[in-house]
Amino acid sequence: MASITFLGATGTVTGSKYCLHHADSRILIDCGLFQGLKELRLRNWADMGSLARELDAIVLTHAHIDHTGYLPRLVRQGFNKPVFCTEATRDLLEIMLLDSAHLQEEDAKYANKKGFSKHRPALPLYTIEDAQKAISLLRGLPYGQEFEAAAGIRAHFLDAGHILGSAFVSAEWQEGSETRSILFSGDLGRPDRPILKNPAKVKDADYLLIESTYGDRLHPEGDPKTEIKRIILETVQRRGVIVIPAFAVGRTQELLYRLRELEDEKAIPVMPVYVDSPMAIKATTVYEKHPQVYDREATRLSEKGIEVMQTTQTIFTPGVEESKRINEQDQPCIIISASGMLTGGRILHHLARRLPQKKNSIVFVGYQAEGTRGRALQEGKREIKIHGMQVRSAAHIETISDFSAHADYREILNWLGNFEKAPRRTFIVHGEPQASENLEKNIKEGLGWETYIPQYKEEIQL
Ligand SMILES: [Zn+2]
Numbered sequence: 001m002a003s004i005t006f007l008g009a010t011g012t013v014t015g016s017k018y019c020l021h022h023a024d025s026r027i028l029i030d031c032g033l034f035q036g037l038k039e040l041r042l043r044n045w046a047d048m049g050s051l052a053r054e055l056d057a058i059v060l061t062h063a064h065i066d067h068t069g070y071l072p073r074l075v076r077q078g079f080n081k082p083v084f085c086t087e088a089t090r091d092l093l094e095i096m097l098l099d100s101a102h103l104q105e106e107d108a109k110y111a112n113k114k115g116f117s118k119h120r121p122a123l124p125l126y127t128i129e130d131a132q133k134a135i136s137l138l139r140g141l142p143y144g145q146e147f148e149a150a151a152g153i154r155a156h157f158l159d160a161g162h163i164l165g166s167a168f169v170s171a172e173w174q175e176g177s178e179t180r181s182i183l184f185s186g187d188l189g190r191p192d193r194p195i196l197k198n199p200a201k202v203k204d205a206d207y208l209l210i211e212s213t214y215g216d217r218l219h220p221e222g223d224p225k226t227e228i229k230r231i232i233l234e235t236v237q238r239r240g241v242i243v244i245p246a247f248a249v250g251r252t253q254e255l256l257y258r259l260r261e262l263e264d265e266k267a268i269p270v271m272p273v274y275v276d277s278p279m280a281i282k283a284t285t286v287y288e289k290h291p292q293v294y295d296r297e298a299t300r301l302s303e304k305g306i307e308v309m310q311t312t313q314t315i316f317t318p319g320v321e322e323s324k325r326i327n328e329q330d331q332p333c334i335i336i337s338a339s340g341m342l343t344g345g346r347i348l349h350h351l352a353r354r355l356p357q358k359k360n361s362i363v364f365v366g367y368q369a370e371g372t373r374g375r376a377l378q379e380g381k382r383e384i385k386i387h388g389m390q391v392r393s394a395a396h397i398e399t400i401s402d403f404s405a406h407a408d409y410r411e412i413l414n415w416l417g418n419f420e421k422a423p424r425r426t427f428i429v430h431g432e433p434q435a436s437e438n439l440e441k442n443i444k445e446g447l448g449w450e451t452y453i454p455q456y457k458e459e460i461q462l
Pocket residue numbers: 062064162187
């Protein structure tokens with residue numbers, strides 16, 4: 001007998017954690033941090049009890065913190081078994097877990113300074129030391145290589161096309177003389193994206209967990225490359241600067257790839273492209289280290305010696321001084337910096353400098369959550385607060401909405417269409433309730449499959 005317990009990503013897109021239990025073996029698929037609403041974030045502080053010591057292993061689908069960021073916290077609770085992931089995920093996590101721990105320590109320091117924590121002194125969720133221990137447990141494996149995750153549970157990774165190293169996890173066990181299998185979608189990517197391969201086609205699984213982030217949405221038609229080209233040409237004509245707030249892992253690399261393509265096609269003039277985020281710079285290095293997972297086009301180019309994520313004048317500015325010097329740049333140029341929603345980071349300095357000038361463009365390429373500066377600008381606010389100062393918004397505000405790394409519901413259904421027969425049961429996870437319900441309706445109507453939307457902490461026999 002096997003069972004699965006849903007310990008996160010139920011009714012929300014964060015906190016992914018699923019415990020697969022078979023005979024005496026227990027593995028956790030994903031180990032994500034809850035993010036967003038306070039009610040969810042509080043769950044990060046509740047310990048997992050004996051599970052931290054009972055787990056035989058963890059298997060990760062990809063590096064995003066909402067799938068991995070709880071790992072150091074679990075290590076703090078005594079977990080010290082192997083953590084399996086793809087090789088690229090391992091390399092990305094080396095930088096992302098340390099960054100996450102750094103942020104946790106900063107938050108605790110800030111709470112102590114302001115005195116708003118119930119706990120005195122306020123403690124971080126985990127420390128850099130915890131993150132280092134977690135990193136030492138990572139075991140990087142290539143796609144397709146079978147491994148024994150725990151006694152009686154074999155697993156392997158398949159390409160999910162979401163970010164570098166992202167994977168579906170397929171796990172199998174014996175039930176008497178029969179083999180049973182389960183597939184965890186992690187985050188399902190989209191076909192025809194730059195750098196990454198298309199999501200692998202899966203033909204069968206006895207049980208399936210499918211994500212539903214965009215279960216009730218369709219991405220707009222149109223080509224993001226055409227949009228970015230138009231914005232660049234218009235801004236250059238005004239002799240302005242293009243500022244792009246972008247997530248450091250995934251989005252920045254995709255942007256660099258597209259800008260390089262546009263330059264190669266002579267569709268835009270050659271100009272300096274600044275990558276001004278230490279995290280984005282490190283993540284780009286990891287992307288460059290793994291050409292074995294690129295798609296055909298990126299492979300073809302990199303075999304010719306072309307650096308696919310570098311334009312003619314890409315300038316990486318890890319240091320603070322070189323970052324500040326970008327302020328002096330008065331010729332048309334492109335500045336890519338984080339955070340993607342303008343909630344913090346170096347992008348705020350660029351915004352304070354460039355936002356008041358009409359000739360410049362601020363270009364959003366990712367989702368802007370409610371309450372962020374990014375959303376305020378998108379909604380046409382004429383003034384926003386940066387570092388305690390009111391800054392006037394006069395620049396052109398642009399949004400390119402088709403850069404998403406998640407499949408929309410039509411793309412999810414297309415991918416499910418690769419299955420040759422219906423899974424015994426399909427669990428819909430990783431979505432706001434409305435999104436999960438809409439995807440469920442579409443799967444039932446379109447494919448006639450048996451589906452289920454699990455609740456938080458629900459255990460189900462397989
Ligand atoms: Zn993700």
